[in-house]
Amino acid sequence: MWGIIAVLFLAVLYVTFKTEGVDAATGKIDMSGWTENEKMNYDMHGIIPARSQGGAPSTSAGSGMVGGC
Numbered sequence: 001m002w003g004i005i006a007v008l009f010l011a012v013l014y015v016t017f018k019t020e021g022v023d024a025a026t027g028k029i030d031m032s033g034w035t036e037n038e039k040m041n042y043d044m045h046g047i048i049p050a051r052s053q054g055g056a057p058s059t060s061a062g063s064g065m066v067g068g069c
Contacts, residue, residue, distance in 0.1 A: 029052075034049060
């Protein structure tokens with residue numbers, strides 16, 4: 001029982017800290033290589049470009065939304 005709990009805890013930690021494109025030391029997203037339009041969309045709407053998400057689908061149905069608008 002405790003082994004299952006430990007495995008689940010480690011899995012949650014792994015998923016929590018495995019943030020692609022985010023600097024673990026500062027917590028900031030690496031925006032180098034983004035266009036000005038992509039930066040504006042992130043600042044205003046929380047939309048992360050699909051090419052920065054590691055193969056996420058680039059549909060307009062809410063993909064890349066942070067917090068959802």
